[in-house]
Amino acid sequence: MTNTFVTLQQILEARQRLAGVSRSTPLDQSETFSEMTGCQVFFKLENLQKTGSFKLRGAYNKIAALGREAANGVVAASAGNHAQGVAFAASRAGIPATIVMPEGAPITKVQATEAYGAKVVLKGQVYDEAFAAAEEIQRQSGAVFVHAFDDPLVIAGQGTVGLELLEELPDVEAVLVPIGGGGLISGVGCAIKEQKPNVQIIGVQAAAAPSMLEACRTGKVQELKSAYTIADGIAVRRPGQLTFDMVRKYVDQIVTVDDEEIAWSILMLLERSKLVVEGAGAVGLAALLYKKCGLAGKKVAIVLSGGNIDVNVVSIIIERGLVKAGRYLRLRTVITDKPGSLQRLVGCLAQSGANIISIAHDRIKPNVPLKQAEVEISLETRNHQHIEQIVETMHKMGYGVEILK
Incomplete structure (x- = not known):
């Protein structure tokens, strides 16, 4: 192992340098996610840090x-x-x-x-x-x-997150931290473990970019062939050597979450806690929601490491999340091309309690028979059962239905 480990003293010195520059970000207890996960959940809100991340x-x-x-x-x-x-x-x-x-x-x-x-x-x-x-x-x-993660001074700076967290929640039992190159978890792990060795430090990586997990599994740092994930902030193919050594010393467990789990967690944070968090920042919650680390009943802090997410990505995640929850439906059907047909279809949908978001009526497509028209409709729905009721109602009224993905 390397002899250049970051020390608690270096992290304390970093806090002095950062005084008046970085924010001591809030630690927010979430009753909603505590109920959902069976843990006492606290969010360390680094998404509210200056520049939008730790x-x-x-x-x-x-x-x-x-x-x-x-x-x-x-x-x-x-x-x-x-x-x-x-x-x-x-x-x-x-x-x-x-x-x-x-x-x-x-x-x-x-x-x-x-x-x-x-x-x-x-x-x-x-x-x-x-x-x-x-x-x-x-x-x-x-x-x-200025290395993004494999530098003692950089790691010491990131470790100030751990100092604040432990001061705000002295009886924390486990801390979930995202891992890309490993700088954040190295600093946080050192800051907490050097003061309270019994606190569990759990790293979370994207399943498509598990570079640190692979390094720990094989015992050496290697480069992944690819690292494409929605969590671009932790899409690192090769972790640092210093961070690898520190992870082996301070981190108890590393788990992974896939992009669907990350996207759902981003949406849940937005909808339930009104927090805008990027993919890398949401992996800790994803690990807890999808029961990756066995922390039921424990007091758990999750580092929401950043909030710099592209609004176009947010839009896609919201739409996909609504589809997954049965709250959004796109369908295609064919109606006769004569007055009143579209009105009858709309009446059918109104009868089933669906709210129309958009509708497109096309009677000139080559594959649409003469005297008929193709209709594509986007609907706001309540849940999957409601979608089944809508489709059943349409079938009873003689409409063929194709659900669009």
């Missing part, structure tokens, strides 16, 4: 400690949140920042990073390819590289 803590701690070493500026690679943290910190320090982001990075994160004054370079399809490009820029420019 990443500000580590980036600022690193840059603030550099001093004159950063005269040529800083360079970083990021899927989005670290980019904003570095850009913010560099702006405060009065030094230039260049951030390399994957070409598919959410436009909101790109724009936010530029708004903090950084130069953004789009390169590669995933974080790891952006990282390689950032290293080349660093070699050419002489700027200081």
Whole structure:
């Protein structure tokens, strides 16, 4: 194992540097999710942190400690949140920042990073390819590289989340933390375990990007072939060596959740708690909702690590979530092309208690018989049983029904 482990003292020093810069984010108890999961659930709201995620803590701690070493500026690679943290910190320090982001990075994160004054370079399809490009820029420019996770000062900054959490909830029994490269869970694990060793630290990864889990399983850091997930903030193919060593020391368990579970958790947080959380930030709740870690009856804190999610993604998640819950239905049917036919169909739907969101009537499609018209309808429904009642009512009135996915 490496001898450069981050210490509790370094995390305490990081908190001093961050005083007046980062927010001490709220710890919010959720009665709704406590009832749903059988645990006492508390959310550490890092989605309300400046720049929209915990990443500000580590980036600022690193840059603030550099001093004159950063005269040529800083360079970083990021899927989005670290980019904003570095850009913010560099702006405060009065030094230039260049951030390399994957070409598919959410436009909101790109724009936010530029708004903090950084130069953004789009390169590669995933974080790891952006990282390689950032290293080349660093070699050419002489700027200081600010690693997103595998850096003691960055990890120490992230560890201040754990300090706050333990002060706010001294009797916490388990903490669920997202894992991408491992910087957050390394810092949080150190901050908590060094003070209360009996607290369970549980890491959560996207099932499509389980790089740290694989490293722990095989005993060495390796690169995954791919890491495509809705949780772009933790889509890391290769975790850090320092973070790997710290995870083995401080983390009790790593579990995974798939993209459908993540998407549903984003929607539930939005609807039930009025919290906007990105994919990476929702994985801890997903692990609890889908019973991945056996914490029934325990006092559990979940780090909601960020809230920088593209509104277009939110729209898709909402629509898919409504379909999954039976609260949205798209269907196609054929009616006769004569006056009153559409009115009769609408009356049938009104009789079944469905609310029409949109309707498209087409009588010139090549595959629609003459004197008939195809109708596609989007409906607001109550649940799956209601959908079955609608389809049954339509069948009784002579309509053929095709449910559209």
